[in-house]
Amino acid sequence: xxELRRDPIGGRWVIVDTDHPNRPKDYxxxxxxxxxxxxxxxxxxxxxxxxxxxxxxxxxxxxNTPGWQARVVSNKYPALQIEGDLDRSxxxxxxxxxGIGAHEVIIDSPYHQKDIPDLLDQEVENIFSLSCVRSLDxxxxxxxxxxxxxxxxxxxxxxxxxxxxxxxIALPMVPKSVKEEINGAHNYFEYRDRCIFCDVIRQETQEKxxxxxxxxxxxxxxxxxxxxPFEIWVIPKKHNxxxxxxxxxxxxALASMVKELISKVKKIFGSLCYNxxxxxxxxxxxGEPEGYHWHLxxxxxxxxxAGFEWGTGFYLVPTPPELAAKFLREENTS
Amino acid sequence: xxELRRDPIGGRWVIVDTDHPNRPKDYxxxxxxxxxxxxxxxxxxxxxxxxxxxxxxxxxxxxNTPGWQARVVSNKYPALQIEGDLDRSxxxxxxxxxGIGAHEVIIDSPYHQKDIPDLLDQEVENIFSLSCVRSLDxxxxxxxxxxxxxxxxxxxxxxxxxxxxxxxIALPMVPKSVKEEINGAHNYFEYRDRCIFCDVIRQETQEKxxxxxxxxxxxxxxxxxxxxPFEIWVIPKKHNxxxxxxxxxxxxALASMVKELISKVKKIFGSLCYNxxxxxxxxxxxGEPEGYHWHLxxxxxxxxxAGFEWGTGFYLVPTPPELAAKFLREENTS
Numbered sequence: 001x002x003e004l005r006r007d008p009i010g011g012r013w014v015i016v017d018t019d020h021p022n023r024p025k026d027y028x029x030x031x032x033x034x035x036x037x038x039x040x041x042x043x044x045x046x047x048x049x050x051x052x053x054x055x056x057x058x059x060x061x062x063x064n065t066p067g068w069q070a071r072v073v074s075n076k077y078p079a080l081q082i083e084g085d086l087d088r089s090x091x092x093x094x095x096x097x098x099g100i101g102a103h104e105v106i107i108d109s110p111y112h113q114k115d116i117p118d119l120l121d122q123e124v125e126n127i128f129s130l131s132c133v134r135s136l137d138x139x140x141x142x143x144x145x146x147x148x149x150x151x152x153x154x155x156x157x158x159x160x161x162x163x164x165x166x167x168x169i170a171l172p173m174v175p176k177s178v179k180e181e182i183n184g185a186h187n188y189f190e191y192r193d194r195c196i197f198c199d200v201i202r203q204e205t206q207e208k209x210x211x212x213x214x215x216x217x218x219x220x221x222x223x224x225x226x227x228x229p230f231e232i233w234v235i236p237k238k239h240n241x242x243x244x245x246x247x248x249x250x251x252x253a254l255a256s257m258v259k260e261l262i263s264k265v266k267k268i269f270g271s272l273c274y275n276x277x278x279x280x281x282x283x284x285x286x287g288e289p290e291g292y293h294w295h296l297x298x299x300x301x302x303x304x305x306a307g308f309e310w311g312t313g314f315y316l317v318p319t320p321p322e323l324a325a326k327f328l329r330e331e332n333t334s
Numbered sequence: 335x336x337e338l339r340r341d342p343i344g345g346r347w348v349i350v351d352t353d354h355p356n357r358p359k360d361y362x363x364x365x366x367x368x369x370x371x372x373x374x375x376x377x378x379x380x381x382x383x384x385x386x387x388x389x390x391x392x393x394x395x396x397x398n399t400p401g402w403q404a405r406v407v408s409n410k411y412p413a414l415q416i417e418g419d420l421d422r423s424x425x426x427x428x429x430x431x432x433g434i435g436a437h438e439v440i441i442d443s444p445y446h447q448k449d450i451p452d453l454l455d456q457e458v459e460n461i462f463s464l465s466c467v468r469s470l471d472x473x474x475x476x477x478x479x480x481x482x483x484x485x486x487x488x489x490x491x492x493x494x495x496x497x498x499x500x501x502x503i504a505l506p507m508v509p510k511s512v513k514e515e516i517n518g519a520h521n522y523f524e525y526r527d528r529c530i531f532c533d534v535i536r537q538e539t540q541e542k543x544x545x546x547x548x549x550x551x552x553x554x555x556x557x558x559x560x561x562x563p564f565e566i567w568v569i570p571k572k573h574n575x576x577x578x579x580x581x582x583x584x585x586x587a588l589a590s591m592v593k594e595l596i597s598k599v600k601k602i603f604g605s606l607c608y609n610x611x612x613x614x615x616x617x618x619x620x621g622e623p624e625g626y627h628w629h630l631x632x633x634x635x636x637x638x639x640a641g642f643e644w645g646t647g648f649y650l651v652p653t654p655p656e657l658a659a660k661f662l663r664e665e666n667t668s
Contacts, residue, residue, distance in 0.1 A: 002413060002414060002415070002432075002433030003430055003431075003432065003433055004430060004431040004432070004433055004506070004507075005428065005429070005430045006428070006429040006430065006431075008427050008428060008429065013507060013509060013510065015413050015414065015433060017413075020411075077354070079336060079349050079351075079642075079650050080336060080349065081336070091558075092537040092541075093342050093530065093533050093534065093537055094339065094340070094342060094537075094558050094559070095339070095340040095342065096337055096338060096339045096340065097337075097338040097340075098337065098338070099336030099337055099338055099349060146646075148642060148645050148646055150640075150641030150642055150644075150645050151641060152640045152641045152642075155638070156638065157638070157640060157641070158637075158638040158639065158640020158641065158642075158643075159640070167641070167642070169642060171646070171648070172338070173338075173347060175347060175645075175646035175647055175648040176347065176646070176647045176648070177645065177646055177647030177648075178645075178646060178647075196427065199427050200427065203426040203427055203428075207426075224425075224428050225428070275640060275641035275644055276641065277641050277644060277645035278645075279645065297644075297645075299644065303492075304489070304490065304491070304492040305492065305639065306484075306486040306491060306492020306493070306609060307484030307485060307486045307491070307492065307501070307609035307610065307611050308413075308482060308484055308486075308492075308501070308503060309492075310484075310609055310611060310631075310633065311482050311484050311509075311511065311512075311611035311612075311613065311631075312480075312482055312505070312509035312510075312511055312512060313509055313510045313511030313512075314505070314509040314510070314511075316413050
């Protein structure tokens, strides 16, 4: 019989197929397929992007020229625009607002073909360092209530350009899913005076069966209430609500763990599309929300979301996280 | 500038690209691609499915033999199983339950290649009539709190078999997304003593620009807060919380409207994958929830859900619903 599991933070249920679990070979993977054309993110094509906001580059090289290791630019087709004041209005029973926000792109590296596992550790660190720097800067804009950092890798994950990149979106309101997660964590904190994520770390460390990797500062595990097969969370062991407040010494540990995780997943499945999302506390509210703990959620694209999931928010998980963690632990990437 | 819109029921925000909206030709559509093999849903292969629960068939023909127009069978690989008592338990901070429920399949017609637009009106009615009959029966099982009816058409929509079919899942708890919708509707009712869906019908009928089709009993429109481009809702004009309490005379009106809608969408995009989901009130609770109104949500698969949507529940909608409704209205299917 399958198993129903309830997310203690947001209250979401999932159905885990513990009886006839899918093994890696049971998945149909869509491999990346791209349109041809000149890549605006490639080395030497700097003039084809909007102007550089910040970059990690060789001393003495000018902005928007070669000499860089990673660049941040505005999204050429932004979902939200930085200029203007937030203007909320009603339309009968509907509420709306103009699309104020920021939408930036981190070009991970100069290399068109290199995904995270192919980069040097230092190059992966660049991605997270620049994410931190840009978050801190966007936080200073009081119009913004949330900064979301995420990566779409491959067409099935929603990427529209092949050259690996990471995105930041600053939003003028706290999105619903984030609010639910914050509220769930806050309610738990009110009840027990403990951070639920710290309790998750404690329980996972004790049970061990869902852990994939551990280093001095981070834990990577397949969450008990995974929504997707081979979903993996990376969480700092020390309580901290904001990604961008991560101590400098933790950045290399995060980068090397994320690199190793994606290497493991790609060793199992070959090339595949994936998303990761950094969940961090909302900004410019009334102080830090109690009991919230930043983390990164990694989701390989192995299944299609179908009518049932859209209608219910109930996810069907064909590989139990315990089994996924076992496959991931056993995959040797060194 | 894009426009942010807030769902008055669930509180979800979407970002609508009103500036540079996508037109139909701008979408990359995945057309269905299937594995080969004998189809268990085809006429003559009745022995290859689990036993028939109910069917619409010629008088005098035996169950599980030819002579049928539509059949309902148990799902061969059910997400949930009907036998046993619900058994909830805790595991440290996690909650879980065994996978009690029902998972049935309606084989829409004997024809492997016929999607809804290719069927006779009477054949489309069969699908909705059988959905009603099965819902009513499953409601009698007091262990179940929700019955979800949905359709996955095509591989990109999550269908695992090519032969068109519709699914019913009975769940032992009200799923999170449904609960949110119910609570949102209830809060509105508490505040205004009116059904929010009835108010939506009123406003849409007045504004007209998002309406696609209307007949005596139903309205079809692209919702103001669409999450997906070319999303369409079909809603009964007369207030009614339960799909399966639909008056008999409304079934043909629903069937012909859904057939016309899908015909329009397929005329615009050619073959494409889609989901539809019937949203109905929970069952076996403390009476009917106040201010809830059943409806069908139709979602063509034109975009990929990416990291941003997964992380925030905030959707990026490249075609405003007003424009989608215009394209749909102008498409002539007669």
